[in-house]
Amino acid sequence: MVNPVGILSTDFSPMEISEIQPLVSLEIKICSVNAVGTSQTPQIIYRTSKGRCSTFLSKAQFLNCLLCFLQIKQVNYGKIISYQLDNSGIEVVGNNGNYFFSLSEINAFLERYNRAILEKLEVELTGVGVIVRNPIKGTVAEVNNLGCSCADMVYRQTICKHQIATHLYLQSNGWGSLGAYLQQNIGKKWEENFLVMAKAAKSDLGL
Numbered sequence: 001m002v003n004p005v006g007i008l009s010t011d012f013s014p015m016e017i018s019e020i021q022p023l024v025s026l027e028i029k030i031c032s033v034n035a036v037g038t039s040q041t042p043q044i045i046y047r048t049s050k051g052r053c054s055t056f057l058s059k060a061q062f063l064n065c066l067l068c069f070l071q072i073k074q075v076n077y078g079k080i081i082s083y084q085l086d087n088s089g090i091e092v093v094g095n096n097g098n099y100f101f102s103l104s105e106i107n108a109f110l111e112r113y114n115r116a117i118l119e120k121l122e123v124e125l126t127g128v129g130v131i132v133r134n135p136i137k138g139t140v141a142e143v144n145n146l147g148c149s150c151a152d153m154v155y156r157q158t159i160c161k162h163q164i165a166t167h168l169y170l171q172s173n174g175w176g177s178l179g180a181y182l183q184q185n186i187g188k189k190w191e192e193n194f195l196v197m198a199k200a201a202k203s204d205l206g207l
Contacts, residue, residue, distance in 0.1 A: 030107040035085040071177035116161035123169040132162040
């Protein structure tokens with residue numbers, strides 16, 4: 001059981017994606033995700049270039065990953081009441097209903113979540129979407145309200161590392177979820193919208 005969690009961030013202090021810790025400090029291929037013991041501690045079992053390994057995640061870290069997954073998928077769960085992991089996947093109980101996601105989908109997401117942080121992707125907001133640059137590979141992808149221009153999204157129809165990097169960047173800078181940003185900012189200049197939000201924040205503080 002986890003405490004109810006809201007999704008909207010109001011923290012305007014900037015934080016780089018590189019400050020967010022990866023699940024594992026190298027690229028991984030996840031085999032399974034389990035809940036271990038009476039405390040139901042999340043555990044990922046994965047393969048690396050060095051062999052098969054496992055790592056325990058804190059409940060807070062796993063919950064942050066789960067929230068990122070749900071918000072990018074724009075699942076209207078309201079607030080999370082609880083979640084249950086088993087061999088087939090994860091069931092999320094929200095105050096707006098119950099949702100089930102297969103283990104293969106969760107595994108793929110966690111792999112890309114880890115990769116998005118390891119590769120230190122650079123995010124640039126534009127008036128109609130988001131540009132994500134990979135400084136390691138020298139590639140560029142565009143994230144918009146239709147998804148992403150990369151192969152993961154176009155051919156595999158899965159959440160990609162560029163969407164994850166964008167979502168983490170937006171949340172760390174007080175924009176809320178990826179879906180909320182794109183819905184509010186299509187056709188608007190980012191600078192103009194930021195000024196409006198900044199004025200509203202100052203007004204709330206009585207400045």
